[in-house]
Amino acid sequence: MDQGTFHLGRPWYAGGDAALHPQTVVRDSELGPAVRTAPWTDMSGFPWQGARFAEYHNSGPGSGGAGQDRPQLTDEEAADHTAARWLGDWTP
Secondary structure: OOOOOEOOEOOOOHHHOOOOOOEEEEEOOEOOOOEOOOOEOOEOOEOHHHOEEEEEOOEOOOOOOOEOOEOEOOHHHHOOOOHHHHHOOOOO
16 A cells, blocks of 8 residues: 555534434544554545544554644543443453
8 A cells, every 4th residue: 555545533413404413433443554644534525523533552654643633642642542331241
Protein backbone atom coordinates (compact mmCIF):
# COMPACT_ATOMS: atom_id res chain seq x y z
CA MET A 1 0.00 0.00 0.00
CA ASP A 2 1.18 3.48 -0.76
CA GLN A 3 2.19 5.75 2.08
CA GLY A 4 -0.48 8.18 3.31
CA THR A 5 -3.35 6.87 1.15
CA PHE A 6 -5.93 5.79 3.77
CA HIS A 7 -8.05 7.51 6.43
CA LEU A 8 -8.96 5.87 9.72
CA GLY A 9 -12.56 6.98 9.33
CA ARG A 10 -15.21 9.45 8.30
CA PRO A 11 -18.43 10.49 10.04
CA TRP A 12 -21.31 8.43 8.70
CA TYR A 13 -24.65 9.92 9.74
CA ALA A 14 -27.34 7.34 8.88
CA GLY A 15 -29.81 8.94 6.50
CA GLY A 16 -28.03 12.27 6.92
CA ASP A 17 -29.49 12.62 10.43
CA ALA A 18 -27.40 15.35 12.11
CA ALA A 19 -28.79 14.35 15.52
CA LEU A 20 -26.65 11.21 15.45
CA HIS A 21 -23.15 11.29 16.90
CA PRO A 22 -20.76 8.91 15.10
CA GLN A 23 -17.95 7.53 17.22
CA THR A 24 -14.73 5.67 16.50
CA VAL A 25 -11.80 4.93 18.77
CA VAL A 26 -8.70 3.31 17.34
CA ARG A 27 -6.61 2.06 20.23
CA ASP A 28 -3.65 -0.15 20.97
CA SER A 29 -3.15 -0.74 17.24
CA GLU A 30 -0.16 -0.95 14.94
CA LEU A 31 -0.89 1.58 12.18
CA GLY A 32 0.97 1.11 8.93
CA PRO A 33 2.38 3.82 6.68
CA ALA A 34 -0.77 3.88 4.54
CA VAL A 35 -2.61 5.89 7.25
CA ARG A 36 -2.63 9.59 6.46
CA THR A 37 -1.02 12.14 8.76
CA ALA A 38 -4.49 13.72 9.14
CA PRO A 39 -6.34 10.40 9.59
CA TRP A 40 -9.98 11.53 9.70
CA THR A 41 -11.98 12.95 6.79
CA ASP A 42 -15.32 14.65 6.19
CA MET A 43 -18.33 12.89 4.64
CA SER A 44 -21.39 14.18 2.79
CA GLY A 45 -21.09 17.71 4.16
CA PHE A 46 -20.44 16.56 7.73
CA PRO A 47 -17.05 17.59 9.13
CA TRP A 48 -15.15 14.88 10.98
CA GLN A 49 -14.68 17.26 13.92
CA GLY A 50 -18.41 16.92 14.72
CA ALA A 51 -17.98 13.20 15.35
CA ARG A 52 -16.35 11.55 18.34
CA PHE A 53 -13.10 10.32 16.81
CA ALA A 54 -10.02 9.55 18.88
CA GLU A 55 -6.93 7.41 19.16
CA TYR A 56 -5.18 5.86 22.12
CA HIS A 57 -1.75 4.23 22.47
CA ASN A 58 -1.30 3.40 18.79
CA SER A 59 2.12 2.66 17.35
CA GLY A 60 3.77 2.23 13.98
CA PRO A 61 4.56 4.55 11.09
CA GLY A 62 0.90 5.55 10.63
CA SER A 63 0.43 6.62 14.23
CA GLY A 64 0.87 10.16 15.42
CA GLY A 65 0.92 12.27 18.52
CA ALA A 66 -1.89 14.37 19.87
CA GLY A 67 -2.82 17.39 17.81
CA GLN A 68 -5.72 19.15 16.14
CA ASP A 69 -5.97 16.44 13.49
CA ARG A 70 -5.34 13.54 15.89
CA PRO A 71 -7.48 13.68 19.05
CA GLN A 72 -6.13 11.32 21.72
CA LEU A 73 -8.00 9.82 24.68
CA THR A 74 -6.66 10.34 28.17
CA ASP A 75 -6.07 7.25 30.32
CA GLU A 76 -9.34 8.00 32.15
CA GLU A 77 -11.31 8.30 28.90
CA ALA A 78 -9.73 5.12 27.51
CA ALA A 79 -10.95 3.18 30.55
CA ASP A 80 -14.50 3.66 29.19
CA HIS A 81 -13.56 2.42 25.72
CA THR A 82 -12.78 -1.26 26.13
CA ALA A 83 -14.08 -4.39 24.41
CA ALA A 84 -15.53 -5.60 27.73
CA ARG A 85 -17.40 -2.34 28.25
CA TRP A 86 -18.91 -2.28 24.76
CA LEU A 87 -19.43 -6.00 24.11
CA GLY A 88 -20.10 -7.33 27.60
CA ASP A 89 -20.44 -11.12 27.50
CA TRP A 90 -20.94 -11.25 23.73
CA THR A 91 -18.20 -13.16 21.96
CA PRO A 92 -18.06 -12.27 18.26
